[in-house]
Amino acid sequence: MVHKPSTFLFLAIAIATLVGGSQGANILGLFPSLSPSHLIIQMSAAKVLAEKGHNVTVVTVLEPVVTHKNIHLILVPLTKEEAQLMSDGIGSMSKSDNRNMALSMLQALGQIDFIFKKNAEILDGRSSADLYLNKDNQFDVVLSGNMADFLGNATDGAILLSLGSNVKGSHLKPDTVVKIFNVLSKLKQRVIWKWEDLEKTPGKSDNILYSKWLPQDDILAHPKIKLFINHAGKGGITEAQYHGKPMLSLPVFGDQPGNANEMVQKGFGLTLSLLSLEEPTFREAIMEILSNPQYTQKVASFSSLYRDRPMTARESVVYWTEYVIRHHGAAHLQSPLVHMNWIAANNIDIYFLFAFILIISILLLKTMVKFILRKFFSKSKKQKKH
Numbered sequence: 001m002v003h004k005p006s007t008f009l010f011l012a013i014a015i016a017t018l019v020g021g022s023q024g025a026n027i028l029g030l031f032p033s034l035s036p037s038h039l040i041i042q043m044s045a046a047k048v049l050a051e052k053g054h055n056v057t058v059v060t061v062l063e064p065v066v067t068h069k070n071i072h073l074i075l076v077p078l079t080k081e082e083a084q085l086m087s088d089g090i091g092s093m094s095k096s097d098n099r100n101m102a103l104s105m106l107q108a109l110g111q112i113d114f115i116f117k118k119n120a121e122i123l124d125g126r127s128s129a130d131l132y133l134n135k136d137n138q139f140d141v142v143l144s145g146n147m148a149d150f151l152g153n154a155t156d157g158a159i160l161l162s163l164g165s166n167v168k169g170s171h172l173k174p175d176t177v178v179k180i181f182n183v184l185s186k187l188k189q190r191v192i193w194k195w196e197d198l199e200k201t202p203g204k205s206d207n208i209l210y211s212k213w214l215p216q217d218d219i220l221a222h223p224k225i226k227l228f229i230n231h232a233g234k235g236g237i238t239e240a241q242y243h244g245k246p247m248l249s250l251p252v253f254g255d256q257p258g259n260a261n262e263m264v265q266k267g268f269g270l271t272l273s274l275l276s277l278e279e280p281t282f283r284e285a286i287m288e289i290l291s292n293p294q295y296t297q298k299v300a301s302f303s304s305l306y307r308d309r310p311m312t313a314r315e316s317v318v319y320w321t322e323y324v325i326r327h328h329g330a331a332h333l334q335s336p337l338v339h340m341n342w343i344a345a346n347n348i349d350i351y352f353l354f355a356f357i358l359i360i361s362i363l364l365l366k367t368m369v370k371f372i373l374r375k376f377f378s379k380s381k382k383q384k385k386h
Contacts, residue, residue, distance in 0.1 A: 040065055153190075156189050160225055179278065186283075192214065247268055247270075268298055
């Protein structure tokens with residue numbers, strides 16, 4: 001049915017087989033994502049299934065933050081050279097102009113190519129292939145006391161600043177970091193700032209708490225959070241929308257500028273260029289969102305609609321996974337592409353049809369032109385004779 005392991009690049013969960021006589025199933029999660037934030041979502045789904053009693057095996061490239069004692073983890077880590085290549089690529093993109101989305105995506109092609117090749121390498125590996133070809137084979141994190149106290153005592157509210165799991169502070173221009181710190185350190189609100197090197201922070205301020213890793217979704221759920229400053233990653237925007245938090249986006253690369261613009265159009269916040277960030281405009285944007293209730297009201301209204309569903313995300317993961325198991329792969333839900341041959345799947349027959357029509361059209365046009373020219377010249381010759 002599927003001929004190449006590389007076609008599993010974005011496979012979230014592969015169902016292997018029911019364990020005879022029980023409700024548990026052997027479930028394989030292939031999560032070769034090189035983005036920690038993406039892995040959190042995938043591992044959260046695996047964790048729910050493990051809690052339901054399923055036998056879950058997961059293959060990852062990165063060490064997962066979310067896991068479960070009943071998950072069998074197979075780690076295929078990056079080499080030092082690959083990790084450095086990844087970091088250098090993101091650093092380069094974070095310093096590039098991203099206002100033109102097409103150009104930004106073009107600049108990211110090299111990085112995307114590396115990611116795809118690494119994913120394919122992992123999934124083509126014999127150990128991974130055996131796992132999914134051999135048929136015999138809580139989301140919430142409680143906030144730490146320090147962070148909970150920091151937010152709990154934020155009498156004027158708090159701001160969360162995170163530029164995602166891939167972009168590090170070292171990727172930003174030093175003067176940009178200084179500008180961000182100068183503005184945030186003067187606010188009356190408390191700030192939680194995701195920063196990797198706790199030995200070399202942007203500066204010391206009583207209202208700023210630095211953390212190497214953040215339980216972002218849980219922080220956004222806290223009632224004291226009044227603003228989320230992010231990089232317009234799809235995951236972060238979705239979490240902010242779910243919890244009804246207004247945003248100030250500083251997009252870095254790829255789809256992020258587009259995500260930021262869409263968020264602004266919906267009235268959920270504002271966006272600024274990280275590359276040309278200046279203190280006055282940064283401060284004004286923050287104060288505009290904090291002082292103007294329309295941003296919070298609009299995103300809160302969306303949050304209410306977003307949450308009004310028959311099943312929670314947790315219940316949906318369990319239901320649909322077990323649905324596929326109960327119906328032995330749920331072939332009726334599969335894309336028709338899975339059952340097509342190579343010619344049909346790649347539209348080769350359509351291309352041949354178009355080529356045939358084009359050739360016939362050209363031949364007909366050529367014949368018509370010759371006929372018209374022949375008639376015209378024939379008529380001209382007759383007129384000259386008379």
